[in-house]
Amino acid sequence: MTAPHAASSSAKTPPTPDRIQVIVATDCGSTTTKAILIELVDGHYRQTQRGEAPTTVEAPFADVTLGVTNSVTELQELSGRRLIADDGTVIRRTSLTDPNGCDVYISTSSAGGGLQMMVAGVVRQMTAESAKRAALGAGAIVMDTIASNDNRKPHEQIQRIRELRPDMVLLSGGTDGGDQKKVVELAELIAPAKPRPRFGGEYQLPVIYAGNKDAAPAVARVFGAGFDLSIVPNLRPTLEAENLGPARDRIHDVFLEHVMAHA
16 A cells, blocks of 8 residues: 555645644654644634554564554545545645645654654755755654755764664755765765664665655665665755755655654
8 A cells, every 4th residue: 555645745735834734743653653633723723633553663563654544534534535545545625715635734753752854955954955855754763964064074964874873864065056076075084984884784774755756866876785775856956945855755655664664
């Protein structure tokens, strides 16, 4: 079954804060997966419904998305609002008057301490900060932020990367069409450090690249076959623009499909 996520998220622009009226959030616990519906009521956000289902990360199911789908389905039945599409995705509202779907879907985990990530960017105050916002917006705990200008020497950064044991890494840097060298150098710092996933070395650590699109082939060569690399649109395609949605959606997908399967 397809992991629940915002339907057609790659084709739709994330809603601006003034257009967020309906939120669905799920949390995968060790034994129970919870779903809540949050709605804007009289100018205030309120939890209006709550659904639960057994967590299905263990045998015989071994698929955490089943528990997530079941908890959102209960939420759907209690609220009378259609939330799950036929393909298993969470429905995105088409307008503020749409009685079905939600404006934002968030998924996280309280099992094993929640989703833990390392983020990296070329400039700490810009691309690294954007990566941190994307991770936090996806419900992650940011263990550390690695940046080319974070005042640590390379050997100190490498030691820290080896210590962290994150669930996944988010790497960003450079604007589209701009300099490629710095973000590739950052990949060359991370990959040889061989960070290990928190839940053991039997699977490849997921790395999400959301930097300069022109540098993506070089970044892919650096990480090679030793990492589970995903490439998504740039978090900062220009200096003035920030595009967190695709990276945030991919974090959700990797978390549900990959990380929770090994929790």
